[in-house]
Amino acid sequence: MQVKVRIEDRDRTQAHGARTLATPVPVAQVHPMGCAVACVAFVLHQTYEEALELFDFSRRAWSEGFLCADVTTALARGGKPHTVRTILDPQPREEGITAAPSLVFISPSPQHPSGHFLAWCSENKKWMDPWINFPRMDPAVAGFRANLPGDPQYWFYAVKALKPSLLR
Numbered sequence: 001m002q003v004k005v006r007i008e009d010r011d012r013t014q015a016h017g018a019r020t021l022a023t024p025v026p027v028a029q030v031h032p033m034g035c036a037v038a039c040v041a042f043v044l045h046q047t048y049e050e051a052l053e054l055f056d057f058s059r060r061a062w063s064e065g066f067l068c069a070d071v072t073t074a075l076a077r078g079g080k081p082h083t084v085r086t087i088l089d090p091q092p093r094e095e096g097i098t099a100a101p102s103l104v105f106i107s108p109s110p111q112h113p114s115g116h117f118l119a120w121c122s123e124n125k126k127w128m129d130p131w132i133n134f135p136r137m138d139p140a141v142a143g144f145r146a147n148l149p150g151d152p153q154y155w156f157y158a159v160k161a162l163k164p165s166l167l168r
Contacts, residue, residue: 024123026142027051029130031061036071038130038142039103039119044078054078065114068105068154075102075156082156102158106150118148 029038030048037058041051052058054074060066068084075082082102101120104127108115112134119128124144132143 024121024128024144026128026132026144027130028140028142029061030140032137033063033065033114034061035117035130036066036074037061039117039128040071040074040078042119042121042128042130043075043102044080046078051078068156071103071117071156081159083159085155085157087152087155101155103156104148104152105154105156106148107153109150112150115153116150118145 024042027038027041027048029035031037034048034052037052037055038048040046040054041048044051044054051074052061054077055061055066055070056073057070060070072082072084080102103117103119106112106116106118116134117130119130121128121144126144126146127148128142129145129149130142131137131140132145133141
């Protein structure tokens with residue numbers, strides 16, 4: 001099944017998201033702290049702009065970034081509810097949790113001083129990095145990498161049932 005792309009030209013699709021399932025296109029973050037937004041867009045097969053509308057405080061993409069709760073709420077609003085686990089939690093065996101994580105947040109480090117969100121691409125078995133050319137942002141370039149660029153702190157797993165309390 002193909003997801004229709006609403007954007008006409010490939011350059012804009014490459015920069016701002018929307019992809020088909022057969023051809024994964026990385027989603028670049030538009031704002032300095034928008035890696036969570038780009039990852040949500042990638043998981044939901046949306047544009048960066050569409051995903052940004054799922055977050056309550058979109059201005060956080062400019063300065064402080066988003067918390068795990070913001071990300072799980074945005075994913076639920078987009079129709080793909082997730083749960084989050086710390087790396088110290090045992091491997092989840094709860095009913096409804098998928099085997100592979102959809103997203104990961106890596107801990108702050110010299111390479112990523114504020115931490116960084118990445119999304120798993122099951123089509124090519126690589127991590128989608130919404131700002132692979134960090135720290136340059138003129139423009140930020142998204143791409144795929146085989147390994148995480150830091151230590152994972154939080155894993156996000158898809159779940160089968162929506163939690164109505166997370167929806168608007």
